[in-house]
Amino acid sequence: MNLFNVYQLYDVTPVKATNVFVTDDKGVEYLDLYGGHGVVSIGHSHPHYKLKLKEQLDAIGFYSNAIKNPLQDELAKKLGEISGYPDYSLFLCNSGAEANENALKLASFYTGKKRVITFENSFHGRTSVAVSVTDNPKINAPINSTNPKTFLPLNEIDLVEKELAKGDVCAVIIEGIQGVGGLDEGTTTFFQGLEKLCHKHNVVFIVDEVQSGYGRSGRFFAHQTHNVKPDIISVAKGMGNGFPIGGILISPKFKATYGMLGTTFGGNHLACAAGIAVLEVIEQESLMQNVESISKYFIEEAQKIPQVKNIKGRGLMLGLEFDFEVAELRKKLIYEKCIFTGGANNKKLLRILPPLTVKKEHIKLFFKSLKEVLNESVIPA
């Protein structure tokens, strides 16, 4: 059997990885400034993470959600404390799309309504409802077009008000910082306006922190710089450092009933052990402070490069915008300089999502290599 070929692959086969470096099958070492789509939060093969997972595997790896699992309570308590949401409850699942799917489902159960307000350039995942509120017709199949939704531009609060006043909306969903779309984000005024309008119209305010959460912005959640409190927050990616886990943090105003949400694998013992280890390392190694200082250094260095026309994002969710498409530049970085970077729907944006453990010396190496590539080669537009 062959693989169903849906991914365009770089010709690199990683076999080993430590912290911010990935080694391929030929022994070549790559600097990982992309963290496998912003997933590797505490660095590859972190010793504490490995130990916790190995210990858990020796104890019990999996049982279903029909039995008690104290690791889920431990993870919920720790996440509540570190995130500043100790009074919220946690539903665990396996991915970002699934987190948003459940967030939207809960909003619909709660309000009895079904239209969703979402934003241009958004990405919320590929499951049925999550993809339907994602602004990309190419990944929406006809079967995904059944639920009503409205795409609005970011930062146009009057347009949101007009839609919510119609009375048929169950949820507004917005990314803390847009990831796949290209690192745009709502302003503080906009986030605060959304919160106020959602309360006024009894609409559920969902912030998707799948990519921007878990310390990546320098705060635990990107929305926390705007001083708002969403009704539901979705998380995944950095939550498990590569072990598949996702979840939603749910305001106390929602009451759970047995069976309303559910999953076979979500919150299993190994996933919880990974999730707990990640939070312990974020705390013990003060990774959010590291994000702030490395981000500042990265931005200072980026400002010195004339070809960089714009610097987008914040924390360690950053983008360098050029006046040419970056596909060729990314290829040169990977094949000539051994550095992984990311792209975005905005084809002129080089996306940087390194492990939160990245250090100044790694950023220095990146900029040295970037300058060499930009200055030595003709990169076609």
Ligand SMILES: Cc1ncc(COP(=O)(O)O)c(C=O)c1O
């Ligand atoms: C903001 C956001 N939401 C949801 C998702 C979907 O997550 P997953 O691929 O784990 O389903 C992604 C993935 O890139 C994302 O960036």
